[in-house]
Amino acid sequence: MRCEMNRQSSFIRLLKYMRRYKLLYVCLIITMVAGTFLELSVAWFLSLITNAAVKGEVEAWSNLILIAVGILFFIALNSYVDTYFKQKASLKVRNDIRLDTLDHVLRLPQSYYDKNHSGELLARFTSDNQAVGEASGNIIMGLLKNPLLALCAFIYLLNINWPLALISISIGPLMILVGKLFGEAMRKKSIILQEAMGSATSFLQDVLSASVLYKIFGLEKKISKQYQQYSTTISEIERSQGKVQGSANAISGSIANLSFIIAILVAGYFVAKGNLEVGAMLAFIQLMNYLVQPFSILPALWSNMQQALAGAERIFQIIDAPKEYETLPEQGRAKSFRSLTISNVGFSYSNSKEDLVLRNVHFHVKAGQTIAIVGGSGGGKSTLFKLLLGLYSPTSGRIEIDNRSGESMALREYRDYFSLVPQETILFTGTIRDNILDGNLEADEASVIAAAKKANAYDFIMKLSEGFDTAIGERGSRLSGGQKQRIAIARAILRDAPILLLDEATAALDNESEKIVQDALAKLMVGKTTLVIAHRLTTVQNADLILVMENGNLVEQGTHNELLLAGGRYHSLYYTQLENEGTENIIMEA
Numbered sequence: 001m002r003c004e005m006n007r008q009s010s011f012i013r014l015l016k017y018m019r020r021y022k023l024l025y026v027c028l029i030i031t032m033v034a035g036t037f038l039e040l041s042v043a044w045f046l047s048l049i050t051n052a053a054v055k056g057e058v059e060a061w062s063n064l065i066l067i068a069v070g071i072l073f074f075i076a077l078n079s080y081v082d083t084y085f086k087q088k089a090s091l092k093v094r095n096d097i098r099l100d101t102l103d104h105v106l107r108l109p110q111s112y113y114d115k116n117h118s119g120e121l122l123a124r125f126t127s128d129n130q131a132v133g134e135a136s137g138n139i140i141m142g143l144l145k146n147p148l149l150a151l152c153a154f155i156y157l158l159n160i161n162w163p164l165a166l167i168s169i170s171i172g173p174l175m176i177l178v179g180k181l182f183g184e185a186m187r188k189k190s191i192i193l194q195e196a197m198g199s200a201t202s203f204l205q206d207v208l209s210a211s212v213l214y215k216i217f218g219l220e221k222k223i224s225k226q227y228q229q230y231s232t233t234i235s236e237i238e239r240s241q242g243k244v245q246g247s248a249n250a251i252s253g254s255i256a257n258l259s260f261i262i263a264i265l266v267a268g269y270f271v272a273k274g275n276l277e278v279g280a281m282l283a284f285i286q287l288m289n290y291l292v293q294p295f296s297i298l299p300a301l302w303s304n305m306q307q308a309l310a311g312a313e314r315i316f317q318i319i320d321a322p323k324e325y326e327t328l329p330e331q332g333r334a335k336s337f338r339s340l341t342i343s344n345v346g347f348s349y350s351n352s353k354e355d356l357v358l359r360n361v362h363f364h365v366k367a368g369q370t371i372a373i374v375g376g377s378g379g380g381k382s383t384l385f386k387l388l389l390g391l392y393s394p395t396s397g398r399i400e401i402d403n404r405s406g407e408s409m410a411l412r413e414y415r416d417y418f419s420l421v422p423q424e425t426i427l428f429t430g431t432i433r434d435n436i437l438d439g440n441l442e443a444d445e446a447s448v449i450a451a452a453k454k455a456n457a458y459d460f461i462m463k464l465s466e467g468f469d470t471a472i473g474e475r476g477s478r479l480s481g482g483q484k485q486r487i488a489i490a491r492a493i494l495r496d497a498p499i500l501l502l503d504e505a506t507a508a509l510d511n512e513s514e515k516i517v518q519d520a521l522a523k524l525m526v527g528k529t530t531l532v533i534a535h536r537l538t539t540v541q542n543a544d545l546i547l548v549m550e551n552g553n554l555v556e557q558g559t560h561n562e563l564l565l566a567g568g569r570y571h572s573l574y575y576t577q578l579e580n581e582g583t584e585n586i587i588m589e590a
């Protein structure tokens with residue numbers, strides 16, 4: 001029932017998109033009506049030619065040929081125009097929905113991405129969008145045209161011979177019943193198929209984005225086997241869908257043939273008795289086709305419509321999901337910054353007080369300071385960053401910038417205070433210039449070059465054959481780890497946000513590369529307030545404040561010397577690492 005309601009509202013919402021192209025749909029209605037009458041004219045022409053033949057009117061043939069050419073010409077023309085308009089309407093609706101979907105996807109909160117696989121989201125842009133396009137073109141026009149054709153054929157049949165017309169129409173309800181029964185079964189199978197395909201696509205997406213992993217760990221066979229299962233499931237569902245479709249075709253075909261034979265027997269009998277002209281009988285046979293055909297097509301069209309509406313519903317679910325922004329935000333720049341205060345912040349991913357990942361986190365940062373965050377794995381360091389970046393809201397407590405709470409500011413305004421250099425560099429497919437420019441979309445070439453120089457990236461960029469125009473491959477696959485990091489640093493330099501969040505890479509870069517990246521980071525940090533998830537001894541020792549996080553609690557805070565003197569968790573963390581790793585290049589993570 002609820003499903004039915006959703007589908008209805010999806011249909012109404014789809015109609016709203018279609019309403020934007022009223023004129024196109026008016027044209028489609030005209031071609032539909034014209035097409036219907038042109039089809040009926042074939043029946044009329046058949047009766048004309050047969051009667052002329054029976055009466056031996058040879059002189060009528062030149063006119064008949066002209067009529068035939070006229071009918072054929074207009075049918076072809078109408079079919080071309082009809083297809084063109086249908087395509088145009090459905091492409092326009094698809095395009096609008098696709099753009100709206102992306103606009104909404106871009107405004108979804110981070111929590112949505114945590115819960116939904118990106119493969120599922122991709123399906124909204126591909127298969128679901130295609131289904132909706134079909135619904136707004138071929139399917140909806142088919143649902144209008146077929147009843148119209150059947151009705152007109154019926155009226156024409158009534159005109160020729162009403163008892164025959166009634167015999168012909170009597171199969172209608174039977175065909176609809178068969179269609180409804182099988183249509184429902186097909187719809188259920190389609191939903192299962194859609195789900196199976198969604199899972200297979202998500203699986204494939206994971207595999208294709210992790211080629212190195214399966215190559216190194218020798219997972220090819222395992223993956224192939226897993227995919228075989230997905231593929232077999234899809235084939236099985238499709239096979240059983242085929243069985244349903246086959247049975248539907250066989251039954252409705254038999255009913256149509258049976259009624260056709262009965263009607264012809266009766267029509268032939270009427271002709272034999274002299275109650276019906278031979279021409280009328282031929283017209284009748286053709287009209288019978290027009291009457292029966294819609295009854296067999298309509299249920300399938302109806303079920304296609306249901307499937308397409310299920311796709312529309314999935315798209316509208318995204319469009320209706322709670323958003324971070326009312327409208328798409330624009331990149332901005334924070335002008336000044338004095339202080340950042342975290343007051344008793346508690347956080348739970350599930351929004352429950354029992355499941356806290358951060359508890360009572362409390363600290364204060366002044367402009368220009370460097371804060372190092374250290375602690376054991378799973379302690380909540382990255383979660384704290386996510387809260388600072390406004391990806392999640394604190395479950396309790398407040399984050400304040402210049403004594404204004406994050407919640408009192410527009411989210412975009414809040415986020416403009418921050419820049420991020422994550423541990424794992426995130427770059428978009430495109431050129432080096434595009435990726436650096438993401439830091440400031442309005443920056444000029446000189447600023448891009450200056451940022452690249454400051455990030456120690458300029459020399460390697462200039463050595464590439466296409467310089468800043470070099471395509472970096474999928475997520476930067478054509479660059480080395482250190483090169484990717486330096487591009488990300490150049491991007492952050494161009495962004496020039498007052499607060500820099502830095503997740504130091506633990507991945508082993510070679511010494512030289514690491515020095516270059518370190519040097520670039522040092523330049524990036526100049527004049528900035530930096531919070532860094534620190535793994536390096538130098539960063540920790542030089543920090544103005546060190547926060548030690550354990551199991552979601554901020555267990556200690558102070559300078560390096562204060563914390564060593566305190567002899568607590570930091571002290572043991574520090575000396576354990578010192579012993580294990582030697583004095584060089586110590587990793588602070590427990």
Ligand SMILES: Nc1ncnc2c1ncn2[C@@H]1O[C@H](COP(=O)(O)OP(=O)(O)OP(=O)(O)O)[C@@H](O)[C@H]1O
Nearest residue numbers: 114349357375376377378379380381382383384589
């Ligand atoms: N999206 C999420 N949904 C639910 N729980 C999460 C999510 N992300 C992290 N957690 C949980 O939150 C806790 C803190 O994780 P977090 O990533 O903040 O730790 P961390 O200190 O950064 O660890 P590491 O140093 O290993 O990166 C962990 O128990 C983790 O399982």
